[in-house]
Amino acid sequence: MGRFRITGAGAWIVALMVALSGASTAAAQERSADLRLEGELTRRNHETYVELPFAVPPGTGRLTVVFRHDGADDRTTIDLGLRDPQRLRGWSGGARDRFTVAETDATPAYLPGPLPAGTWNLILGVPNLRPDVTTAYVAEIWLDPAEATPSALSDAPLAQGPAWWRGDLHVHSGHSDGTCRSRGGARIPCPIFRIVETAAERGLDFIALTEHNAASQAQGLRELQPYFDDILLIPGRELTTFQGHANLLGLSAPLEFRLGAPGAADLDMVLDRAASLGATVSINHPRMPSGEACMGCGWQAQTDWSKVHAIEVLNGGAMAAFGGRAESPLSGIGFWESLLDEGHRLTAIGGSDSHDPDRPVGEPGALGRPATVIHAASLSQPDLMAGLRAGRVFIDLGHPGLKRLELEATAGGRTARMGDELNAASGALISFRVKVEGAPGARIQVVESGGARELLPAQPGDQIDQTFTRRSDGQRRWLRIDLRDAHGGLLALGNPIYLNWDDAP
Ligand SMILES: [Zn+2]
Ligand SMILES: [Zn+2]
Structure with a gap:
């Protein structure tokens, strides 16, 4: 035949x-x-x-x-x-x-x-x-x-894992409003190769190019991917509406973004269409104010949270607007934790929102700051998106050398990792173990449902391996860890382990 x-x-x-x-x-x-x-x-x-x-x-x-x-x-x-x-x-x-x-x-x-x-x-x-x-x-x-339609630009993984992969999920090029200096010194719409080259030089394993509603960047990424075989290029979109911004990661197809237009009557319809195209959805900088300085930036849309996978709790632009502070009124951490308390399972991620690859590496909003670090089976778009959706993610605010931030919980002979669910009957003891590598002098802060926080004692050396326990009350809870410097400043933010969550709404 x-x-x-x-x-x-x-x-x-x-x-x-x-x-x-x-x-x-x-x-x-x-x-x-x-x-x-x-x-x-x-x-x-x-x-x-x-x-x-x-x-x-x-x-x-x-x-x-x-x-x-x-x-x-x-x-x-x-x-x-x-x-x-x-x-x-x-x-x-x-x-x-x-x-x-x-x-x-x-x-x-x-x-x-x-x-x-x-x-x-x-x-x-x-x-x-x-x-x-x-x-x-x-x-x-x-x-x-x-x-x-598969949107991945690389047929095969760029590297095998499992491993923690570090990247930037929120980047703009000249395909929307990203700019940089031309060779002659003029400010111009920044070509994609300058951004990818800078991201590779900064050691990132992946970047997502998330243009404001534009879909024209996929061709440029496809041409660059074979040369940049050390950094995975992910097509994306920043769905930019008058009621808020959301990243659609892994999407290359055009998408109607004008709420109220045919085929996009409301946000639900747009997110359903994005889901049918395989996109992973993150709500961006939800606590930014909306106004003439940043139009439609705060998240105000009526939202079915079951259609959302992640919240961008740390945004480089929001940090830069507050003198580099991660925890400011513009941070999305409180917004995200309130949703967790309501029973929504959403992964916290970060993004530089870089609009200029030449912004110095030490500044918030520079390419890769903050970085999102995802534990995945390989350096491929499907595995990274699966790791993101599973909550196996921490956000690195730029601590040089931080390699891993891990949280495990054991109860009744079962062990769960960051992003997992674990059932523990009322009265059962839950043992937690934290491992950190490459952040000397840092301390662990435990953060729990309802906002309870506990700073663990400092451990000397480059490696932290620390345990603590909780007694289950049988209720649905979440527990996660942050990494803080000697002055209390946030270095990295971890995602939760979800306790007794299997009756989630
Ligand atoms: Zn935005
Ligand atoms: Zn943006």
Whole structure:
């Protein structure tokens, strides 16, 4: 099945094995191809172009091609190109054996844009095929529905874990209002490469480019990702409304953001659409005031918290506005803890909200300050987003050298880590253990439901390994830890372990 043969000079009949996958959400290479085009080329095809037609169904959001042939030893060369029903869509010659095309991004050499339904053609150019040689080839094609289009820019993890990965989840480039100095010294819309280069030099493992409502940055990120193979680039969006701002992480597709417009009647509808596109949702700088200085910045929208995954409790811009202080009236920590007390499970994250990559590293609002540190199985977009949603996250305000901040709880023979739930019957003893590496002189502060706080005694040395206990009252509680310096200043903020939470609303 899937073979085709020459039935006359240049006339090809293509038998397609069509197995459209429906609603699969797997990234292209994690499931078998939807189409497989196989065949043979001979000297008759030397210096010709062969077109392989295939059907693209309505609603397709991404098309990915992987091509192989067995003629390398015979010096066979096969170029690749693509034609959609209306136009030549790209030509990568002999430079690629795989490419992807979607609405907002495509492998360089191909044009991003809508994927019209109809007959498309994979074009094989044959600059060299020796006499008496037969070369067999296979083109595998994945067609992802728009609602389940993978947005990750890297097919494979950049590094394996499990490990703590450090990054910045809130960054602007010249695709919205991020600026930097040109080579001549003018202030210009900052190109993406300057931001990615600076983030890599600062040792970040990942950054999310979250432009105000714009979706145009995905193509630039896709082009940069293969070069920056030490920093994962995550497409994102800062959903920017008159009632508040929210980051949609891992989203590259366009999204209607104008509340009240068709398809975006209210916030619920926008968040449902974002969820269908796989986005992770964070409410940004919720306690910023809204006014002429920062329009729509405070969070005022009616919110179904079950549609939200995270709260940006520490925002570099809010810190910079208060002389660098993390705990100011503009901090989102109290806003977040009130939601936890109401029974909502939401992960605290941070973001620099960087609008200029050249802001010095020591200043709040500089790229990577604060950083969000996520425990994940690998350095890949799916694993980082899973770690974020699971609450396996702490926020680092910029303590040089802080490597890890871990909290474990044990009760009744079960152990839970930061972000986990743990049941403990009334009267049961819960043992907690904190491990910190790379923050000499720092102290642990325990923070609990309702705002109770306890500073633990200081431990000498570079490593903290400290235990404490609580007696369960059988009620739903949360408990987390902060890291503080000798003067009480906040160095890092941890996410909770959730106690007796399985009856959450
Ligand atoms: Zn904002
Ligand atoms: Zn922003």
